[in-house]
Amino acid sequence: QVQLEESGGGSVQAGGSLRLSCKASGFTFTYSRYCLGWFRQAPGKEREGVARTATGNGITLYADSVTGRFTLSRDSAKNTLYLQMNNLKPDDTAMYYCAARSASVCSWAPEYYNYWGQGTQVTVSS
Numbered sequence: 001q002v003q004l005e006e007s008g009g010g011s012v013q014a015g016g017s018l019r020l021s022c023k024a025s026g027f028t029f030t031y032s033r034y035c036l037g038w039f040r041q042a043p044g045k046e047r048e049g050v051a052r053t054a055t056g057n058g059i060t061l062y063a064d065s066v067t068g069r070f071t072l073s074r075d076s077a078k079n080t081l082y083l084q085m086n087n088l089k090p091d092d093t094a095m096y097y098c099a100a101r102s103a104s105v106c107s108w109a110p111e112y113y114n115y116w117g118q119g120t121q122v123t124v125s126s
Helices: none
Strands: 003-007 010-013 018-025 034-041 048-054 060-062 070-075 080-085 094-102 120-125
Touching: 003 094, 018 034, 018 094, 018 120, 034 080, 048 070, 048 080, 060 070
Parallel strands: 010 120
Antiparallel strands: 003 018, 018 080, 034 048, 034 094, 048 060, 070 080, 094 120
């Protein structure tokens, strides 16, 4: 059974940094082909993709709004996905979710992913 557990959210001032973690169980990064993504949802807004990667080919993509500020990485030994967020802005305030799907071709569409963590809140004050 696939499970995802996020951690690392919190409250920071604009310009600050946070690192989110997503511990995965039920599959391994090394021996499985999975799409892994970070999504966020602010109150009253739709869930949007922030960054995603494919365990098979390692290709990592970012939303335009976070390119240059956020970095997705993974530790295969710990089966953990990370999102390093630098130069945070108030617009980054949202609940952040880790998502996964067993596939080789990935997507930005939230409905494409069938495994989700419980989310971790990120609040950025000006």
